[in-house]
Amino acid sequence: xxxxxxxxxxxxxxxxxxxxxxxxxxxxxxxxxxxxxxxxxxxxxxxxxxxxxxxxxxxxxxxxxxxxxxxxxxxxxxxxxxxxxxxxxxxxxxxxxxxxxxxxxxxxxxxxxxxxxxxxxxxxxxxxxxxxxxxxxxxxxxxxxxxxxxxxxxxxxxxxxxxxxxxxxxxxxxxxxxxxxxxxxxxxxxxxxxxxxxxxxxxxxxxxxxxxxxxxxxxxxxxxxxxxxxxxxxxxxxxxxxxxxxxxxxxxxxxxxxxxxxxxxxxxxxxxxxxxxxxxxxxxxxxxxxxxxxxxxxxxxxxxxxxxxxxxxxxxxxxxxxxxxxxxxxxxxxxxxxxxxxxxxxxxxxxxxxxxxxxxxxxxxxxxxxxxxxxxxxxxxxxxxxxxxxxxxxxxxxxxxxxxxxxxxxxxxxxxxxxxxxxxxxxxxxxxxxxxxxxxxxxxxxxxxxxxxxxxxxxxxxxxxxxxxxxxxxxxxxxx
Amino acid sequence: xxxxxxxxxxxxxxxxxxxxxxxxxxxxxxxxxxxxxxxxxxxxxxxxxxxxxxxxxxxxxxxxxxxxxxxxxxxxxxxxxxxxxxxxxxxxxxx
Numbered sequence: 001x002x003x004x005x006x007x008x009x010x011x012x013x014x015x016x017x018x019x020x021x022x023x024x025x026x027x028x029x030x031x032x033x034x035x036x037x038x039x040x041x042x043x044x045x046x047x048x049x050x051x052x053x054x055x056x057x058x059x060x061x062x063x064x065x066x067x068x069x070x071x072x073x074x075x076x077x078x079x080x081x082x083x084x085x086x087x088x089x090x091x092x093x094x095x096x097x098x099x100x101x102x103x104x105x106x107x108x109x110x111x112x113x114x115x116x117x118x119x120x121x122x123x124x125x126x127x128x129x130x131x132x133x134x135x136x137x138x139x140x141x142x143x144x145x146x147x148x149x150x151x152x153x154x155x156x157x158x159x160x161x162x163x164x165x166x167x168x169x170x171x172x173x174x175x176x177x178x179x180x181x182x183x184x185x186x187x188x189x190x191x192x193x194x195x196x197x198x199x200x201x202x203x204x205x206x207x208x209x210x211x212x213x214x215x216x217x218x219x220x221x222x223x224x225x226x227x228x229x230x231x232x233x234x235x236x237x238x239x240x241x242x243x244x245x246x247x248x249x250x251x252x253x254x255x256x257x258x259x260x261x262x263x264x265x266x267x268x269x270x271x272x273x274x275x276x277x278x279x280x281x282x283x284x285x286x287x288x289x290x291x292x293x294x295x296x297x298x299x300x301x302x303x304x305x306x307x308x309x310x311x312x313x314x315x316x317x318x319x320x321x322x323x324x325x326x327x328x329x330x331x332x333x334x335x336x337x338x339x340x341x342x343x344x345x346x347x348x349x350x351x352x353x354x355x356x357x358x359x360x361x362x363x364x365x366x367x368x369x370x371x372x373x374x375x376x377x378x379x380x381x382x383x384x385x386x387x388x389x390x391x392x393x394x395x396x397x398x399x400x401x402x403x404x405x406x407x408x409x410x411x412x413x414x415x416x417x418x419x420x421x422x423x424x425x426x427x428x429x430x431x432x433x434x435x436x437x438x439x440x441x442x443x444x445x446x447x448x449x450x451x452x453x454x455x456x457x458x459x460x461x462x463x464x465x466x467x468x469x470x471x472x473x474x475x476x477x478x479x480x
Numbered sequence: 481x482x483x484x485x486x487x488x489x490x491x492x493x494x495x496x497x498x499x500x501x502x503x504x505x506x507x508x509x510x511x512x513x514x515x516x517x518x519x520x521x522x523x524x525x526x527x528x529x530x531x532x533x534x535x536x537x538x539x540x541x542x543x544x545x546x547x548x549x550x551x552x553x554x555x556x557x558x559x560x561x562x563x564x565x566x567x568x569x570x571x572x573x574x575x
Binding site: 017018019023024025026032033034035036037038039042050051052053054055056075080082083084097130131132133142143144145146147148149274276279281283284285286287 | 493494495532533535537538539540541542543544545546547548549550552555556563564565566567568569570571572
C-alpha cells in the first residue's frame with residue numbers, strides 16, 4: 001500500500017546569552033567541567049531562580065519572526081524529571097502558557113513552497129551533560145555516568161511544529177530555514193555539532209488520502225541536517241515494512257544511530273501527564289507589554305526569506321542566495337555590494353571559495369579576517385582587469401591568512417595582471433615572430449590558433465598578462 | 481468522601497521505594513490533602529482568572545550579566561562520588 005508520512009519536529013535552540021537562564025553562571029562552551037556552576041544550577045536546597053530578561057526578549061523575537069502570537073500572560077512550570085543531569089528532579093519549562101503560540105514558517109525543499117505550522121515556542125533550561133561509562137558506549141549497559149553541570153541551566157528554546165511535514169526533504173528544509181532565522185536574529189550560534197541546535201521528530205504513517213493519524217514514533221539524537229533527513233527516511237521505510245506485513249507500530253522513542261544508519265528503541269514513552277507539570281512557585285508570571293513587543297518587532301533584522309528575495313532581485317542565483325543566508329554569509333555579501341562589488345561576482349566568491357575555506361578550516365563566518373569591503377576590492381580588481389581569476393584565488397588565500405588587503409597581497413606575491421599595453425607588446429611581437437606557421441594558418445581563417453598564441457604570451461608572462469588584452473593585440477598584429 | 485488514589489503509581493512516578501505500611505500511611509495523608517483540594521475545587525469560581533502565583537507580582541527578572549561561580553573543589557567535595565572533575569552517579573536511563 002502507499003503511505004503518507006506525517007512528521008512534526010521539535011527543535012531545541014541553546015541561546016547564546018552571556019549568563020544562564022535562572023542564574024548568573026557563564027554559558028561559554030568548552031569551559032573546564034563543573035566550573036560554570038552555582039547553587040541555582042546545581043539544584044542546591046534553598047537556591048532561588050531569577051529569569052534572564054534577555055532570554056525572554058529573544059524568545060519573543062523568534063516568536064515574532066515565526067509569525068506567532070506573543071502571549072500577554074505566560075508562566076513557567078515545573079516538569080518532573082528524574083535523571084542525574086538535572087539535579088533538582090524537575091526542569092523549569094513552560095506548559096499551557098508558553099511565550100509564543102500559533103505561527104508558521106514557509107520552506108522550500110526544492111519542489112515548491114510549503115507552509116509548516118508552528119504550534120508554540122517556549123523557554124526552558126538545558127540539562128547537564130552526561131557521559132555514560134562502560135557498556136561499550138551503549139546507554140543500556142552502562143556502569144555509571146559522569147556529569148558536567150556547565151550546561152545545566154543554559155536557556156533553551158523549544159520550537160514545536162504542527163504535524164505538517166510530509167517528507168524527509170521537507171523536514172530538512174524546515175530545519176535549515178529555522179537555523180537561518182536563528183542565525184539572522186543572532187540569538188544562538190546554532191552549531192549542530194556542539195549541540196546548540198537539536199532536533200527530535202515525531203513520525204507516523206497513514207494510508208495515502210486518509211485523514212486519521214497513525215501511531216507515532218519519536219526519533220531523537222539527530223545531530224546534523226543530514227542525519228535528520230536520513231533518520232526520517234529510515235524510519236518511514238521501517239514503518240512501511242511493518243505496516244505492509246500487517247504488524248502494529250509501537251508508540252515509542254527511538255534513537256538514531258548515525259554510524260549504523262538506523263533507529264534503535266530507547267526508553268519507554270512516558271505519558272505527558274506523568275511529568276505532572278505544575279506552576280513553578282519560585283517564579284512569578286511573565287506579563288509582556290505590547291509596547292515592548294513592538295519595540296522588539298521594530299528592532300528585528302532582515303529575515304532570511306526577505307533577504308534572499310532581495311538578493312535574487314540583485315541578480316544572484318536562488319541557490320547562491322539560499323546558501324549565503326543559511327551559512328551566515330549574507331552580511332558579508334551585503335557589505336561587499338554596498339562597497340561597490342558586482343552582486344553576481346560577489347555571490348560567486350562568497351558561495352565558492354569563501355565557503356570552501358570555511359568548510360576546510362571549520363571556522364565560523366565571524367572568524368573571517370576579510371570583510372565585505374575586502375571582498376569588494378578583490379571583485380573590483382578582477383572586473384577591472386588587474387587580477388586574473390586564477391591569481392585572485394591565490395590572493396584570497398593570502399588575505400584570509402591575514403597577510404593584508406587584496407591589493408597588498410597581490411602586490412607582495414607579484415600577482416597583479418599586466419594590463420599595460422606597452423609592457424605586453426614586446427612579448428606579443430616575440431611570439432608572432434617565433435610562430436610563423438601558426439600566424440599563417442590564423443590568417444587563412446583558423447580562429448582557434450588565436451587561443452594558442454594567447455596561451456604562448458601568457459606562458460611568457462608567467463600568467464600575469466590580461467588575456468583579453470593579449471587576444472586583442474594578437475588579432476590586430478595578425479590583421480584580423 | 482474518600483478519594484481514589486493509585487498510591488503505587490504515585491510512588492513509582494516519584495521514584496521512591498516504599499514498604500506496604502509506608503504506602504498505607506502516605507495514602508491516608510494524601511487523602512486528607514485531596515479532600516481539602518476537593519473542597520476548594522467546589523467553590524464557585526466563574527469569572528475568576530486562574531492564578532499561577534499567590535503574590536500580586538509579575539516580571540521579576542535579572543539582566544543578562546555573569547556572576548561569581550562556585551569553586552569546583554568545594555562543589556565536588558559535597559558529592560557522594562566523583563571522578564576527576566566530574567560527579568559520578570549510578571547508571572541512569574536504565575528502567
